[in-house]
Amino acid sequence: xxxxPLRSITRFIWSLLRFFPYLLPFLLxxxxxLTVPVGPGLPVNGINxxxxxHTRLTDEVEPWKIRQTLQLAREMGVHQIxxxxxxxxxxxxxxxxxxxxxxxxLAHARGQGLRVIARIGLVPAWARPPKTLDxxxxxxxxxxxxxxxxxxxxxxxxxxxxxxxxxxxxxxxEWGGRAPDPVAYTSLLCQTYVAxxxxxxxxxxxxxxxAPTIAPPGNPQAITDLSYLNAIYRAGVSCCWDGLAAHxxxxxxxxxxxxxxxxxxxxxxxxxxxxxxxxxxxxxxxWITEGGWNDHPRWTQAVLPGQRIAYTITAYxxxxxxxxxxxxxxxxxxxxxxxxxxxxxxxxxxxxxxTPKPIYWDVRAYAHGERVP
Amino acid sequence: MKPLPYRTYSLLLxxxxxxxxxxAAGIPRLKMAFAPDPTWQRVRMTGIWRVGLDPSFPPLTMxxxxxxxxxxxxxxxxxxxxxxRVRLQITALSSDALYPALWSGQVDSIIGGLPFDPLLxxxxxxSHSYLDGGLLLLWPEKQPQPTLSLAGLRVAVxxxxxxxxxxxxxxxxxxxxxxxxxxxxxxxxxxVQSGQADAAILDAITAYTQAGKYGxxxxxxxxxxxxxxxxxxxxxxxxxxxxxxVLKQLPPQWYLPLFAEFGQRxxxxxx
Numbered sequence: 001x002x003x004x005p006l007r008s009i010t011r012f013i014w015s016l017l018r019f020f021p022y023l024l025p026f027l028l029x030x031x032x033x034l035t036v037p038v039g040p041g042l043p044v045n046g047i048n049x050x051x052x053x054h055t056r057l058t059d060e061v062e063p064w065k066i067r068q069t070l071q072l073a074r075e076m077g078v079h080q081i082x083x084x085x086x087x088x089x090x091x092x093x094x095x096x097x098x099x100x101x102x103x104x105x106l107a108h109a110r111g112q113g114l115r116v117i118a119r120i121g122l123v124p125a126w127a128r129p130p131k132t133l134d135x136x137x138x139x140x141x142x143x144x145x146x147x148x149x150x151x152x153x154x155x156x157x158x159x160x161x162x163x164x165x166x167x168x169x170x171x172x173x174e175w176g177g178r179a180p181d182p183v184a185y186t187s188l189l190c191q192t193y194v195a196x197x198x199x200x201x202x203x204x205x206x207x208x209x210x211a212p213t214i215a216p217p218g219n220p221q222a223i224t225d226l227s228y229l230n231a232i233y234r235a236g237v238s239c240c241w242d243g244l245a246a247h248x249x250x251x252x253x254x255x256x257x258x259x260x261x262x263x264x265x266x267x268x269x270x271x272x273x274x275x276x277x278x279x280x281x282x283x284x285x286x287w288i289t290e291g292g293w294n295d296h297p298r299w300t301q302a303v304l305p306g307q308r309i310a311y312t313i314t315a316y317x318x319x320x321x322x323x324x325x326x327x328x329x330x331x332x333x334x335x336x337x338x339x340x341x342x343x344x345x346x347x348x349x350x351x352x353x354x355t356p357k358p359i360y361w362d363v364r365a366y367a368h369g370e371r372v373p
Numbered sequence: 374m375k376p377l378p379y380r381t382y383s384l385l386l387x388x389x390x391x392x393x394x395x396x397a398a399g400i401p402r403l404k405m406a407f408a409p410d411p412t413w414q415r416v417r418m419t420g421i422w423r424v425g426l427d428p429s430f431p432p433l434t435m436x437x438x439x440x441x442x443x444x445x446x447x448x449x450x451x452x453x454x455x456x457x458r459v460r461l462q463i464t465a466l467s468s469d470a471l472y473p474a475l476w477s478g479q480v481d482s483i484i485g486g487l488p489f490d491p492l493l494x495x496x497x498x499x500s501h502s503y504l505d506g507g508l509l510l511l512w513p514e515k516q517p518q519p520t521l522s523l524a525g526l527r528v529a530v531x532x533x534x535x536x537x538x539x540x541x542x543x544x545x546x547x548x549x550x551x552x553x554x555x556x557x558x559x560x561x562x563x564x565v566q567s568g569q570a571d572a573a574i575l576d577a578i579t580a581y582t583q584a585g586k587y588g589x590x591x592x593x594x595x596x597x598x599x600x601x602x603x604x605x606x607x608x609x610x611x612x613x614x615x616x617x618x619v620l621k622q623l624p625p626q627w628y629l630p631l632f633a634e635f636g637q638r639x640x641x642x643x644x
Contacts, residue, residue, distance in 0.1 A: 295533065297576055298486070299468075300429040305533030306556045341488045342468050343430075358533040358541065 036063040038111035046077025046367035048320045052117070052330035053349065054082040054290055057105050058089075060337040066105055069335055070112040072350055076360055077367020080115035080161055082289045082330045086122035088134060091148050094126055099155060106159055115161040117289060117330070119209065119245075120149060128176070135167075136176025142188045150195035157200030162327075164245045164289055165192050168211035170228040172221045180223045182231035189232075190240035204242035206287055207232070210272070211247055212264045226261060226271055233279040243284045243327065246272055248291035248315075251301050255314040266291065266315055273325050285327040288319065292331030295359075296343040309359045313366045412481050413611035422459045424450055424603075425480035427468040432582055432635035433486055436465075445631045446484050449503060453603075456619040472497070475606060482605045482612070489602055498607050500616045502600030504628055508539055509580045509591040512572040513565060518592060519572045527551040529561040529570035536561075536574035539597060562587040581629060582636035 053073055060066050073081060085102055092098060109116045122134050127141040137145060153163060168174040169185045189207045196205050210229065215222035223231070225246070246269050253265035261271060269286055276282060292312055295305040303311065312331060319329040335350040349360045356364075362372050416422050426434045428442050437443040442463045454461035464480050471483040476496055486506055489499050512519050519526055523543060530536035532554035540552045553570045555561040558579045564570040566587040573589070577599075580591050605612055 296430075297534070297579065298430040298433060300431070304556060305531055305537070306554070309533045338492060339490070341490050342471075344469075355538075355542070358537045361541075362533070 036067050036108075038067075038107045041110055042074060042113045044074050044077070044079050044113050046079060047369050048077070048316055048367060049079055050320045050326070050328045051078045051316055051367055052080045052082065052328040053078045053334045054330045054332045055334045056084070056336055058084050058086060058337075063104060063108070065337070067108045067111070068354055069350070070108050070114060072354065072356065072360075073334055074112040074114055076349065076364045078114070080117060080328065080330075081109065081334070082117040082119060082164070083109075084119045084121070084167075085152065087120055087127075087145065087148050088122045088124035090152070091124055094144065097151060102152075102156070106156055110159060116159065117162045117164060117206075117287065117328070118152070118156070118160050119164040119167060119289065120152060121165075121167050123176075133173065133177045135174050136178070137188070139184060139187065142191050145188065146191040146195035149192045150199050153196040153200040153203055157196075157203045160203055162204040162206050162243070162245075162287060163196060164206045164209050164287075165189050166207075167209045168247070169208070170213065170223045170225055171211050174211070179220055180228065182223070182228050183235045186232045186235035186237050186240065189237060193240040205240075206243045206245040206289075207237060207241040209245040209247065209289055212249055212268050214262055214264055225268070226275060229272055229275050230279075233275075233281070238279065238281055241284070243287055244272065244276065245287045245289045247332075248288045248329070249332075250291070250293045250303070250311055250315070252303055254307070255311040255318060266311070269326065270323075273323075282325075285325055287327045288329045290330065290332045291315075292347065294343060294346045296346040299343045299346070302343065302346065305358065309362045309372075312359065312363060313372060316363070316366065408608070408610070410609050410611040412606050412609035413615070416457075416459055416481055416612060420459050421462050422454050422457065422482070423462045423464060423480045425464045425466045425471050425474045425483045426485045427471065428465050429468075430485060432632060432638075433578065434484070435635075445504075445628055445635060446486075448631055449628075450484060452623075453616055453619045456622070457615050472604070475604060478606075481609070482603050482616070484603050486601050487604050488599055493604075494607070496607050497604050498609060498613050499602035499604055500613060501620050502602055503620050503623070504577075504601045505593075505595055505598055506577050506601055507595035507599040508535055508574055508597040509577050509593070509595050510572055510574055511562070511565065511580055511584050511589040511591045514588050514590050516571075521596075522548060523550040523572070524548055525550065526571040527553050527569070529553045529555060529564045529573040531558055531561055531575065532556055535576055535597070539574055558583060562589065565589060578632070581632035585633060586636070 055069060055073060057066050057069060060069065083105060090098055090102060106116060123137045127144050128136045128138070149163065149165065166185065166188070170180050172178065172180060175181065193205045196203060210225040211222070213222045213224050215224055248266050248269045249264060250266040251264055253263070255266045257265050257267060259265060259267040259270050269288060273286055276284060293308040294302040295308040296302040316329055319326045333347050335348050336345065336352060339345055339352050348357065349363065350356050365372050426442065426446065428434045428436045432444055433446045434442065434444040442465065447463065450461055464474070466474050468485065471485060472493070474480045475483050510519065528540055528550050530540055530552065537554060540550065543550065544552070553564060555564060558575055561573045561575065562583055565573045566589065574596065577595055584591060603616055
């Protein structure tokens with residue numbers, strides 16, 4: 001009967017170890033091999049300078065996916081993007097910053113020749129009481145947020161086209177699960193504005209990112225965008241911002257449908273513009289940092305896919321040619337890092353696997369001055 | 374040192390592998406069978422099965438004239454609840470709130486055209502599929518089934534929809550077909566009925582609801598599959614087994630009469 005000699009085992013292990021020197025270089029530079037070259041700043045060829053799109057790179061880990069997303073956005077013809085930079089991710093402990101992901105996203109955006117509107121928010125656990133929502137921020141921590149915004153602006157101010165302070169503060173769940181408070185928000189915005197301007201005087205600071213709502217007065221869930229805007233003006237917002245960020249969702253209405261105070265549609269932002277004029281703030285622009293249409297086949301708040309394409313192109317064109325007071329239109333959302341398996345997937349232009357949807361090709365054709373079918 | 378004989382090695386290895394196989398195959402199942410299922414315990418104790426859904430996705434989930442939940446999936450839930458001998462309690466939620474409601478224990482299950490999401494399986498378990506909402510190929514009843522390569526066919530789709538996407542992918546792969554894009558499903562179906570197109574590609578729900586009225590038939594399985602499931606908390610294995618038991622007993626294409634009924638209602642409203 002044969003036996004397994006110990007010497008053979010030792011020899012086998014030794015022969016494996018002989019390959020180690022060949023593996024060593026790969027082990028040492030493995031991390032470098034995973035990085036993706038940023039490349040030179042590429043030109044954007046879209047004809048409409050106000051074309052923009054909201055990307056969703058927050059939870060996108062792999063560099064090549066970040067670059068691929070931004071490359072497809074550039075090729076679609078947008079000149080800038082809106083991207084979310086969560087405070088909680090970047091300042092995990094007071095005064096300790098982690099800029100790794102933001103560096104990556106902004107480097108690739110520069111490489112693709114895209115300007116970036118940065119939206120900041122999401123409160124770290126250390127800046128709020130336990131068991132509160134991550135949108136909960138007390139007045140005592142407004143200074144911490146302002147300091148973070150200033151650190152962010154100091155690092156990236158030259159490469160950003162604007163900074164959006166908070167998101168949809170007129171909604172309860174975006175204001176820490178408390179009743180929306182326009183006076184407190186104005187205080188937060190003013191503190192942030194002063195801090196950012198100290199380090200980056202040319203970076204536009206935007207307030208709001210107001211959600212379009214028609215909630216009745218006294219509704220605990222929301223204050224209408226129009227009422228909220230009037231309230232922050234009364235609280236003195238004029239001196240604390242360079243423009244208003246607003247969301248413009250069309251829901252089931254066409255892009256052309258005239259606005260009305262009691263309806264949510266794309267042109268509702270015209271009412272916000274009128275309110276700004278009424279408050280003597282006509283010089284400042286509205287930046288539409290979210291919006292657009294959804295084409296889920298069964299959702300009652302969706303439109304047909306062809307309508308979505310037509311409305312989106314009309315909206316881009318309207319903002320460019322007819323709305324000098326609007327700085328940009330950035331529909332939600334270019335691509336998700338992973339499928340949501342809900343109607344949210346029907347807001348995207350490109351699938352998770354980077355397959356462009358028909359809307360991508362038609363918007364791209366429009367942006368390059370070609371005939372849209 | 375005297376080396377061990379090969380047979381001893383083999384026996385040891387075989388024993389070890391057998392133990393591993395037993396552990397992998399049997400023990401977890403046994404453990405699961407005896408493990409408590411708090412969701413099922415609660416359902417049995419109260420006699421109420423709480424299901425969350427968003428009633429804004431007709432004809433799957435919607436509100437009837439009296440404002441009560443109805444639709445194909447609601448009818449399915451009623452059938453499942455009756456077989457499980459529990460009372461169905463529907464909680465209307467927004468789509469974005471469905472999974473959070475499940476995780477927080479607000480509801481026992483959720484439904485609403487939910488495909489299997491592999492990234493949620495740490496927190497969620499899914500029932501067997503009760504319906505496939507994927508893409509179907511439709512053609513006139515009196516015509517033979519068109520070739521699946523779609524070569525040489527004039528194919529009607531909804532402009533910008535999933536069918537359009539399928540066609541564009543097929544074209545990129547080099548197929549010689551003629552895409553015919555229409556704004557609505559009605560226009561696409563009429564085109565096939567009137568001979569302006571040879572076939573249509575539409576999602577299954579639209580096909581089940583409308584195709585009959587245009588004298589069209591379809592081929593199953595779908596060109597592109599999208600199975601829907603009922604989702605439950607991850608530890609709810611008894612509830613999952615009970616739901617699956619009922620789903621298994623459903624007759625094939627149980628949904629067709631319901632889609633026909635809700636399709637008729639929608640066309641009566643001019644939708």
